[in-house]
Amino acid sequence: MNSTSTHFVPPRRVGIYEPLHQIGMWGESFKSNISNGNMNTPSHLIIPSHQKLDNNLSEDTSHGTAGTPHMFDQEASTSRHPDKIQRRLAQNREAARKSRLRKKAYVQQLETSRLKLIQLEQELDRARQQGFYVGNGIDTNSLGFSETMNPGIAAFEMEYGHWVEEQNRQICELRSVLHGHVSDVELRLLVETAMKHYFELFRMKSSAAKADVFFVMSGMWKTSAERFFLWIGGFRPSDLLKVLLPHFDIMTDQQILDVCNLRQSCQQAEDALSQGMEKLQHTLADCVAAGQLGEGSYIPQVNSAMERLEALVSFVNQADHLRHETLQQMYRILTTRQAARGLLALGEYFQRLRALSSSWATRHREPT
Amino acid sequence: MDRVMRMSSEKGVVIFTKSSCCLCYAVQILFRDLRVQPTIHEIENDPDCREIEKALLRLGCSTSVPAVFVGGKLVGSTNEVMSLHLSGSLVPLIKPYQSLLY
Numbered sequence: 001m002n003s004t005s006t007h008f009v010p011p012r013r014v015g016i017y018e019p020l021h022q023i024g025m026w027g028e029s030f031k032s033n034i035s036n037g038n039m040n041t042p043s044h045l046i047i048p049s050h051q052k053l054d055n056n057l058s059e060d061t062s063h064g065t066a067g068t069p070h071m072f073d074q075e076a077s078t079s080r081h082p083d084k085i086q087r088r089l090a091q092n093r094e095a096a097r098k099s100r101l102r103k104k105a106y107v108q109q110l111e112t113s114r115l116k117l118i119q120l121e122q123e124l125d126r127a128r129q130q131g132f133y134v135g136n137g138i139d140t141n142s143l144g145f146s147e148t149m150n151p152g153i154a155a156f157e158m159e160y161g162h163w164v165e166e167q168n169r170q171i172c173e174l175r176s177v178l179h180g181h182v183s184d185v186e187l188r189l190l191v192e193t194a195m196k197h198y199f200e201l202f203r204m205k206s207s208a209a210k211a212d213v214f215f216v217m218s219g220m221w222k223t224s225a226e227r228f229f230l231w232i233g234g235f236r237p238s239d240l241l242k243v244l245l246p247h248f249d250i251m252t253d254q255q256i257l258d259v260c261n262l263r264q265s266c267q268q269a270e271d272a273l274s275q276g277m278e279k280l281q282h283t284l285a286d287c288v289a290a291g292q293l294g295e296g297s298y299i300p301q302v303n304s305a306m307e308r309l310e311a312l313v314s315f316v317n318q319a320d321h322l323r324h325e326t327l328q329q330m331y332r333i334l335t336t337r338q339a340a341r342g343l344l345a346l347g348e349y350f351q352r353l354r355a356l357s358s359s360w361a362t363r364h365r366e367p368t
Numbered sequence: 369m370d371r372v373m374r375m376s377s378e379k380g381v382v383i384f385t386k387s388s389c390c391l392c393y394a395v396q397i398l399f400r401d402l403r404v405q406p407t408i409h410e411i412e413n414d415p416d417c418r419e420i421e422k423a424l425l426r427l428g429c430s431t432s433v434p435a436v437f438v439g440g441k442l443v444g445s446t447n448e449v450m451s452l453h454l455s456g457s458l459v460p461l462i463k464p465y466q467s468l469l470y
Binding site: 258262265269 | 391
Protein backbone atom coordinates (compact mmCIF):
# COMPACT_ATOMS: atom_id res chain seq x y z
CA MET A 1 0.00 0.00 0.00
CA ASN A 2 2.72 2.42 0.91
CA SER A 3 5.04 3.71 -1.76
CA THR A 4 8.44 2.23 -1.05
CA SER A 5 10.44 5.01 -2.61
CA THR A 6 9.24 7.67 -0.25
CA HIS A 7 9.98 8.50 3.32
CA PHE A 8 6.40 9.27 3.70
CA VAL A 9 4.55 7.24 6.31
CA PRO A 10 0.83 7.76 6.26
CA PRO A 11 -1.16 7.12 9.43
CA ARG A 12 -1.76 3.45 9.68
CA ARG A 13 -5.45 3.25 9.04
CA VAL A 14 -5.58 5.71 6.19
CA GLY A 15 -5.03 4.37 2.72
CA ILE A 16 -3.88 7.43 0.87
CA TYR A 17 -4.64 5.75 -2.42
CA GLU A 18 -8.31 5.45 -1.50
CA PRO A 19 -9.25 8.66 0.22
CA LEU A 20 -12.94 8.70 -0.67
CA HIS A 21 -13.47 5.17 0.47
CA GLN A 22 -11.76 5.95 3.71
CA ILE A 23 -13.87 9.02 4.36
CA GLY A 24 -17.00 6.97 3.83
CA MET A 25 -15.70 4.34 6.16
CA TRP A 26 -14.68 7.00 8.57
CA GLY A 27 -18.24 8.23 8.89
CA GLU A 28 -19.87 4.86 9.24
CA SER A 29 -17.41 3.21 11.47
CA PHE A 30 -16.68 6.29 13.49
CA LYS A 31 -18.29 5.06 16.64
CA SER A 32 -16.95 1.58 16.48
CA ASN A 33 -13.46 2.81 15.70
CA ILE A 34 -13.43 4.94 18.79
CA SER A 35 -14.65 2.14 20.92
CA ASN A 36 -12.22 -0.34 19.44
CA GLY A 37 -9.43 2.03 20.15
CA ASN A 38 -7.80 1.43 16.80
CA MET A 39 -8.16 4.95 15.54
CA ASN A 40 -4.74 6.32 14.92
CA THR A 41 -5.93 9.87 14.54
CA PRO A 42 -3.67 12.86 14.55
CA SER A 43 -4.33 15.10 17.49
CA HIS A 44 -6.28 17.77 15.65
CA LEU A 45 -8.89 15.23 14.68
CA ILE A 46 -9.60 14.18 18.21
CA ILE A 47 -12.90 15.60 19.32
CA PRO A 48 -12.34 18.55 21.60
CA SER A 49 -13.11 17.72 25.16
CA HIS A 50 -15.53 20.59 25.67
CA GLN A 51 -18.06 18.79 23.50
CA LYS A 52 -18.17 16.11 26.16
CA LEU A 53 -19.62 13.63 23.75
CA ASP A 54 -16.84 11.08 23.65
CA ASN A 55 -18.54 9.47 26.55
CA ASN A 56 -21.70 8.87 24.62
CA LEU A 57 -20.07 7.44 21.52
CA SER A 58 -19.83 3.99 22.82
CA GLU A 59 -21.48 2.19 25.57
CA ASP A 60 -18.42 0.26 26.50
CA THR A 61 -15.66 2.79 26.19
CA SER A 62 -12.96 2.23 28.68
CA HIS A 63 -10.57 5.08 27.72
CA GLY A 64 -10.61 8.06 29.90
CA THR A 65 -11.47 10.68 27.34
CA ALA A 66 -12.00 14.19 28.55
CA GLY A 67 -15.35 14.74 30.10
CA THR A 68 -15.58 11.36 31.75
CA PRO A 69 -16.76 12.77 35.05
CA HIS A 70 -20.15 13.42 33.51
CA MET A 71 -20.62 9.86 32.33
CA PHE A 72 -22.50 8.56 35.27
CA ASP A 73 -24.74 11.61 35.40
CA GLN A 74 -25.72 11.08 31.77
CA GLU A 75 -26.36 7.40 32.18
CA ALA A 76 -28.58 8.09 35.14
CA SER A 77 -30.57 10.83 33.44
CA THR A 78 -31.11 9.45 29.89
CA SER A 79 -33.80 7.00 30.93
CA ARG A 80 -35.89 9.81 32.38
CA HIS A 81 -35.23 12.51 29.70
CA PRO A 82 -35.71 11.33 26.12
CA ASP A 83 -35.28 14.87 24.72
CA LYS A 84 -31.86 14.95 26.30
CA ILE A 85 -31.03 11.81 24.38
CA GLN A 86 -32.16 13.49 21.18
CA ARG A 87 -30.08 16.55 21.87
CA ARG A 88 -27.06 14.52 22.62
CA LEU A 89 -27.45 12.44 19.51
CA ALA A 90 -27.70 15.62 17.48
CA GLN A 91 -24.57 16.97 19.05
CA ASN A 92 -22.96 13.66 18.39
CA ARG A 93 -23.83 13.80 14.72
CA GLU A 94 -22.52 17.33 14.53
CA ALA A 95 -19.23 16.34 16.12
CA ALA A 96 -18.92 13.40 13.80
CA ARG A 97 -19.59 15.64 10.81
CA LYS A 98 -16.92 18.12 11.88
CA SER A 99 -14.54 15.31 12.46
CA ARG A 100 -15.14 13.98 8.98
CA LEU A 101 -14.45 17.42 7.51
CA ARG A 102 -11.20 17.73 9.40
CA LYS A 103 -10.21 14.29 8.31
CA LYS A 104 -10.97 15.17 4.71
CA ALA A 105 -8.82 18.29 4.89
CA TYR A 106 -5.96 16.32 6.38
CA VAL A 107 -6.13 13.64 3.75
CA GLN A 108 -6.15 16.27 1.03
CA GLN A 109 -2.98 17.70 2.52
CA LEU A 110 -1.43 14.26 2.42
CA GLU A 111 -2.43 13.84 -1.21
CA THR A 112 -0.81 17.11 -2.22
CA SER A 113 2.37 16.26 -0.36
CA ARG A 114 2.49 12.87 -1.99
CA LEU A 115 2.18 14.38 -5.46
CA LYS A 116 4.90 16.89 -4.68
CA LEU A 117 7.17 14.11 -3.50
CA ILE A 118 6.62 12.15 -6.70
CA GLN A 119 7.45 15.27 -8.68
CA LEU A 120 10.68 15.83 -6.76
CA GLU A 121 11.72 12.23 -7.28
CA GLN A 122 11.15 12.55 -11.00
CA GLU A 123 13.29 15.68 -11.06
CA LEU A 124 16.00 13.84 -9.22
CA ASP A 125 15.96 10.98 -11.70
CA ARG A 126 16.06 13.33 -14.61
CA ALA A 127 18.98 15.24 -13.13
CA ARG A 128 20.89 12.05 -12.48
CA GLN A 129 20.41 10.94 -16.06
CA GLN A 130 21.68 14.25 -17.31
CA GLY A 131 24.84 13.76 -15.34
CA PHE A 132 24.16 16.21 -12.56
CA TYR A 133 25.78 15.10 -9.38
CA VAL A 134 23.01 14.44 -6.92
CA GLY A 135 23.81 13.66 -3.32
CA ASN A 136 22.21 10.77 -1.53
CA GLY A 137 18.56 10.77 -0.62
CA ILE A 138 16.86 13.80 0.79
CA ASP A 139 19.99 15.39 2.17
CA THR A 140 20.64 17.76 -0.65
CA ASN A 141 17.40 17.99 -2.55
CA SER A 142 15.72 21.23 -1.55
CA LEU A 143 18.90 23.28 -1.30
CA GLY A 144 20.60 21.54 -4.20
CA PHE A 145 17.89 22.18 -6.72
CA SER A 146 17.42 25.86 -6.13
CA GLU A 147 21.09 26.27 -6.97
CA THR A 148 20.81 24.60 -10.34
CA MET A 149 18.95 27.66 -11.53
CA ASN A 150 22.37 29.34 -11.62
CA PRO A 151 24.05 28.34 -14.90
CA GLY A 152 27.54 28.55 -13.40
CA ILE A 153 26.52 26.19 -10.63
CA ALA A 154 24.60 23.89 -12.99
CA ALA A 155 27.74 23.63 -15.13
CA PHE A 156 29.82 22.88 -12.05
CA GLU A 157 27.49 20.13 -10.86
CA MET A 158 27.60 18.49 -14.25
CA GLU A 159 31.39 18.72 -14.43
CA TYR A 160 31.67 17.39 -10.90
CA GLY A 161 29.67 14.30 -11.82
CA HIS A 162 32.19 13.59 -14.56
CA TRP A 163 35.03 14.41 -12.19
CA VAL A 164 33.91 11.77 -9.71
CA GLU A 165 33.56 9.17 -12.43
CA GLU A 166 37.08 9.88 -13.67
CA GLN A 167 38.32 9.88 -10.08
CA ASN A 168 36.86 6.42 -9.47
CA ARG A 169 38.43 5.16 -12.67
CA GLN A 170 41.84 6.50 -11.65
CA ILE A 171 41.56 4.94 -8.21
CA CYS A 172 40.80 1.56 -9.78
CA GLU A 173 43.77 1.88 -12.05
CA LEU A 174 46.10 2.86 -9.21
CA ARG A 175 44.88 -0.04 -7.16
CA SER A 176 45.45 -2.65 -9.85
CA VAL A 177 48.80 -1.19 -10.86
CA LEU A 178 50.15 -1.12 -7.32
CA HIS A 179 49.23 -4.76 -6.79
CA GLY A 180 51.00 -5.77 -9.94
CA HIS A 181 54.29 -4.84 -11.46
CA VAL A 182 54.67 -1.46 -13.12
CA SER A 183 57.55 0.62 -14.36
CA ASP A 184 58.47 3.76 -12.51
CA VAL A 185 57.81 5.84 -15.59
CA GLU A 186 54.31 4.48 -15.93
CA LEU A 187 53.64 4.95 -12.24
CA ARG A 188 54.92 8.50 -12.35
CA LEU A 189 52.53 9.24 -15.19
CA LEU A 190 49.61 7.89 -13.20
CA VAL A 191 50.58 9.94 -10.18
CA GLU A 192 50.88 13.13 -12.19
CA THR A 193 47.52 12.49 -13.84
CA ALA A 194 45.93 12.03 -10.43
CA MET A 195 47.51 15.24 -9.12
CA LYS A 196 46.35 17.19 -12.17
CA HIS A 197 42.87 15.80 -11.59
CA TYR A 198 42.74 17.37 -8.14
CA PHE A 199 44.09 20.64 -9.48
CA GLU A 200 41.36 20.57 -12.09
CA LEU A 201 38.79 20.35 -9.30
CA PHE A 202 40.23 23.45 -7.67
CA ARG A 203 39.95 25.29 -10.96
CA MET A 204 36.33 24.22 -11.30
CA LYS A 205 35.60 25.36 -7.77
CA SER A 206 37.11 28.74 -8.47
CA SER A 207 34.64 29.31 -11.31
CA ALA A 208 31.79 28.03 -9.18
CA ALA A 209 32.79 30.39 -6.37
CA LYS A 210 32.45 33.33 -8.74
CA ALA A 211 28.99 32.09 -9.70
CA ASP A 212 27.82 31.46 -6.13
CA VAL A 213 30.29 31.55 -3.28
CA PHE A 214 27.77 30.24 -0.74
CA PHE A 215 27.29 27.13 -2.83
CA VAL A 216 31.01 26.41 -2.61
CA MET A 217 31.33 27.45 1.05
CA SER A 218 28.56 25.05 2.04
CA GLY A 219 29.96 22.18 0.00
CA MET A 220 26.58 21.63 -1.59
CA TRP A 221 27.88 19.23 -4.22
CA LYS A 222 29.30 16.91 -1.60
CA THR A 223 27.64 14.04 0.23
CA SER A 224 26.58 14.58 3.81
CA ALA A 225 29.52 12.84 5.48
CA GLU A 226 31.96 14.84 3.35
CA ARG A 227 30.20 18.04 4.33
CA PHE A 228 30.62 17.16 7.99
CA PHE A 229 34.36 17.68 7.60
CA LEU A 230 34.04 20.84 5.56
CA TRP A 231 36.57 23.61 6.02
CA ILE A 232 36.18 26.68 3.81
CA GLY A 233 34.56 24.81 0.96
CA GLY A 234 36.62 21.61 1.00
CA PHE A 235 38.75 19.20 2.97
CA ARG A 236 41.26 20.35 5.57
CA PRO A 237 44.82 20.19 4.29
CA SER A 238 45.95 18.92 7.68
CA ASP A 239 43.36 16.11 7.46
CA LEU A 240 44.84 15.16 4.11
CA LEU A 241 48.21 14.60 5.73
CA LYS A 242 46.64 12.61 8.54
CA VAL A 243 44.95 10.29 6.04
CA LEU A 244 48.11 9.78 3.98
CA LEU A 245 50.81 9.31 6.58
CA PRO A 246 49.98 5.84 7.97
CA HIS A 247 50.50 4.42 4.47
CA PHE A 248 54.15 5.27 4.13
CA ASP A 249 56.10 2.46 5.69
CA ILE A 250 59.72 3.22 4.96
CA MET A 251 60.77 6.83 5.06
CA THR A 252 64.25 8.30 5.12
CA ASP A 253 65.27 10.65 7.90
CA GLN A 254 65.09 13.57 5.51
CA GLN A 255 61.59 12.57 4.49
CA ILE A 256 60.47 12.29 8.09
CA LEU A 257 61.86 15.73 8.80
CA ASP A 258 60.26 17.23 5.70
CA VAL A 259 56.89 15.69 6.48
CA CYS A 260 57.11 16.97 10.02
CA ASN A 261 57.81 20.49 8.80
CA LEU A 262 55.06 20.28 6.25
CA ARG A 263 52.55 19.22 8.87
CA GLN A 264 53.51 22.14 11.05
CA SER A 265 53.48 24.79 8.34
CA CYS A 266 50.24 23.40 6.93
CA GLN A 267 48.62 23.65 10.35
CA GLN A 268 49.88 27.19 10.84
CA ALA A 269 48.60 28.31 7.45
CA GLU A 270 45.26 26.64 8.15
CA ASP A 271 44.95 28.34 11.52
CA ALA A 272 45.75 31.71 10.01
CA LEU A 273 43.04 31.30 7.37
CA SER A 274 40.56 30.03 9.98
CA GLN A 275 41.10 33.11 12.07
CA GLY A 276 40.74 35.32 9.05
CA MET A 277 37.41 33.59 8.33
CA GLU A 278 36.26 34.17 11.88
CA LYS A 279 37.06 37.84 11.57
CA LEU A 280 35.11 37.95 8.33
CA GLN A 281 32.11 36.39 10.05
CA HIS A 282 32.30 38.83 12.94
CA THR A 283 32.52 41.88 10.71
CA LEU A 284 29.71 40.62 8.51
CA ALA A 285 27.55 40.01 11.57
CA ASP A 286 28.31 43.54 12.76
CA CYS A 287 27.35 44.93 9.37
CA VAL A 288 24.05 43.11 9.33
CA ALA A 289 23.24 43.96 12.95
CA ALA A 290 24.12 47.65 12.66
CA GLY A 291 21.47 50.33 12.79
CA GLN A 292 18.45 51.25 14.87
CA LEU A 293 15.77 48.93 16.14
CA GLY A 294 12.70 48.65 14.02
CA GLU A 295 14.33 48.89 10.60
CA GLY A 296 13.00 45.44 9.76
CA SER A 297 14.91 43.67 7.02
CA TYR A 298 16.46 46.86 5.68
CA ILE A 299 20.22 46.70 6.07
CA PRO A 300 21.72 50.16 6.67
CA GLN A 301 25.21 48.93 5.81
CA VAL A 302 24.22 46.70 2.93
CA ASN A 303 27.08 47.85 0.69
CA SER A 304 29.61 47.06 3.35
CA ALA A 305 28.01 43.67 3.88
CA MET A 306 28.14 42.90 0.17
CA GLU A 307 31.85 43.76 0.13
CA ARG A 308 32.44 41.23 2.90
CA LEU A 309 30.68 38.58 0.85
CA GLU A 310 32.94 39.36 -2.12
CA ALA A 311 35.89 38.73 0.19
CA LEU A 312 34.56 35.22 0.75
CA VAL A 313 35.53 34.34 -2.80
CA SER A 314 39.17 35.16 -2.02
CA PHE A 315 39.03 32.95 1.05
CA VAL A 316 37.71 30.00 -0.90
CA ASN A 317 40.48 30.50 -3.44
CA GLN A 318 43.09 30.73 -0.71
CA ALA A 319 41.84 27.55 0.94
CA ASP A 320 42.04 25.70 -2.39
CA HIS A 321 45.49 27.15 -2.94
CA LEU A 322 46.51 25.68 0.40
CA ARG A 323 45.14 22.28 -0.63
CA HIS A 324 47.00 22.55 -3.91
CA GLU A 325 50.27 23.39 -2.21
CA THR A 326 49.90 20.62 0.35
CA LEU A 327 49.44 18.05 -2.39
CA GLN A 328 52.33 19.55 -4.32
CA GLN A 329 54.68 19.38 -1.35
CA MET A 330 53.72 15.82 -0.53
CA TYR A 331 54.54 14.88 -4.11
CA ARG A 332 57.93 16.58 -3.78
CA ILE A 333 58.82 14.81 -0.52
CA LEU A 334 57.70 11.29 -1.46
CA THR A 335 58.99 8.74 -3.90
CA THR A 336 56.79 7.93 -6.87
CA ARG A 337 55.56 4.70 -5.35
CA GLN A 338 54.84 6.35 -2.03
CA ALA A 339 52.95 9.12 -3.79
CA ALA A 340 50.90 6.53 -5.69
CA ARG A 341 49.99 4.77 -2.47
CA GLY A 342 49.15 8.11 -0.87
CA LEU A 343 46.87 9.13 -3.71
CA LEU A 344 45.17 5.76 -3.64
CA ALA A 345 44.62 6.10 0.11
CA LEU A 346 43.24 9.60 -0.33
CA GLY A 347 40.92 8.60 -3.14
CA GLU A 348 39.62 5.61 -1.22
CA TYR A 349 39.10 7.76 1.83
CA PHE A 350 36.72 10.04 -0.08
CA GLN A 351 35.01 7.04 -1.63
CA ARG A 352 34.42 5.66 1.85
CA LEU A 353 33.00 8.97 3.04
CA ARG A 354 30.55 8.93 0.15
CA ALA A 355 29.64 5.32 0.88
CA LEU A 356 29.11 6.25 4.52
CA SER A 357 26.71 8.98 3.48
CA SER A 358 24.72 6.47 1.45
CA SER A 359 24.63 3.96 4.27
CA TRP A 360 23.45 6.62 6.65
CA ALA A 361 20.70 7.81 4.35
CA THR A 362 19.49 4.30 3.58
CA ARG A 363 19.50 3.42 7.23
CA HIS A 364 16.80 6.02 7.81
CA ARG A 365 14.69 4.64 4.99
CA GLU A 366 14.18 1.29 6.63
CA PRO A 367 10.62 0.84 7.90
CA THR A 368 10.42 1.27 11.64
CA MET B 369 56.32 55.63 -5.81
CA ASP B 370 58.67 57.14 -3.26
CA ARG B 371 56.61 56.60 -0.19
CA VAL B 372 56.08 52.95 -0.98
CA MET B 373 59.79 52.45 -1.65
CA ARG B 374 60.64 54.12 1.60
CA MET B 375 58.09 52.21 3.66
CA SER B 376 58.87 48.86 2.10
CA SER B 377 62.62 49.18 2.67
CA GLU B 378 62.18 49.47 6.39
CA LYS B 379 63.96 46.86 8.42
CA GLY B 380 62.35 43.54 9.05
CA VAL B 381 59.00 42.34 7.83
CA VAL B 382 56.72 45.03 6.39
CA ILE B 383 53.11 44.40 5.46
CA PHE B 384 50.75 46.78 3.68
CA THR B 385 47.19 46.08 4.76
CA LYS B 386 43.66 47.39 4.76
CA SER B 387 41.67 47.18 7.96
CA SER B 388 38.67 45.79 6.09
CA CYS B 389 40.72 43.00 4.51
CA CYS B 390 40.43 39.74 6.40
CA LEU B 391 43.09 37.98 4.35
CA CYS B 392 45.48 40.69 5.56
CA TYR B 393 44.46 39.75 9.07
CA ALA B 394 45.14 36.08 8.31
CA VAL B 395 48.65 36.88 7.06
CA GLN B 396 49.35 38.90 10.19
CA ILE B 397 48.21 35.98 12.33
CA LEU B 398 50.59 33.70 10.47
CA PHE B 399 53.58 35.95 11.11
CA ARG B 400 52.58 36.27 14.72
CA ASP B 401 52.56 32.47 14.98
CA LEU B 402 56.05 32.48 13.50
CA ARG B 403 57.18 34.81 16.28
CA VAL B 404 57.64 37.81 14.00
CA GLN B 405 56.36 41.31 14.68
CA PRO B 406 55.87 42.87 11.28
CA THR B 407 55.57 46.61 10.66
CA ILE B 408 52.01 47.16 9.49
CA HIS B 409 51.10 50.00 7.13
CA GLU B 410 47.36 50.35 6.98
CA ILE B 411 46.55 52.21 3.81
CA GLU B 412 42.74 52.26 3.95
CA ASN B 413 42.45 55.69 5.49
CA ASP B 414 45.58 57.04 3.85
CA PRO B 415 44.91 59.93 1.43
CA ASP B 416 47.24 58.28 -1.09
CA CYS B 417 45.52 54.89 -0.77
CA ARG B 418 44.81 54.41 -4.48
CA GLU B 419 48.32 55.48 -5.48
CA ILE B 420 49.90 53.14 -2.99
CA GLU B 421 47.78 50.25 -4.26
CA LYS B 422 48.78 50.96 -7.84
CA ALA B 423 52.43 51.15 -6.85
CA LEU B 424 52.25 47.84 -5.04
CA LEU B 425 50.68 46.18 -8.06
CA ARG B 426 53.35 47.67 -10.31
CA LEU B 427 56.04 46.25 -8.04
CA GLY B 428 54.69 42.83 -8.84
CA CYS B 429 52.29 42.04 -6.03
CA SER B 430 49.45 39.80 -7.17
CA THR B 431 46.90 41.65 -5.06
CA SER B 432 47.53 45.12 -3.68
CA VAL B 433 46.94 43.98 -0.11
CA PRO B 434 48.34 42.23 1.75
CA ALA B 435 51.76 43.11 0.36
CA VAL B 436 54.62 41.52 2.27
CA PHE B 437 58.22 42.78 2.14
CA VAL B 438 61.08 41.12 3.98
CA GLY B 439 64.35 43.01 4.27
CA GLY B 440 63.22 45.49 1.63
CA LYS B 441 62.41 42.82 -0.93
CA LEU B 442 58.91 41.98 -2.10
CA VAL B 443 57.76 38.53 -1.07
CA GLY B 444 54.26 38.84 -2.47
CA SER B 445 50.66 38.54 -1.40
CA THR B 446 48.76 35.79 0.47
CA ASN B 447 49.34 33.20 -2.26
CA GLU B 448 53.08 33.66 -2.32
CA VAL B 449 53.41 33.72 1.45
CA MET B 450 51.44 30.47 1.80
CA SER B 451 53.41 28.73 -0.95
CA LEU B 452 56.72 29.81 0.56
CA HIS B 453 55.69 28.67 3.99
CA LEU B 454 54.53 25.22 2.89
CA SER B 455 57.69 24.67 0.92
CA GLY B 456 59.66 25.54 4.03
CA SER B 457 61.27 28.62 2.52
CA LEU B 458 59.53 31.30 4.55
CA VAL B 459 61.09 30.56 7.92
CA PRO B 460 64.71 30.87 6.72
CA LEU B 461 63.74 34.20 5.16
CA ILE B 462 62.35 35.68 8.36
CA LYS B 463 64.73 33.99 10.74
CA PRO B 464 66.71 37.17 11.48
CA TYR B 465 63.52 38.85 12.58
CA GLN B 466 62.05 36.10 14.71
CA SER B 467 61.61 37.00 18.34
CA LEU B 468 63.43 34.79 20.79
CA LEU B 469 60.58 35.11 23.23
CA TYR B 470 57.61 32.74 23.36
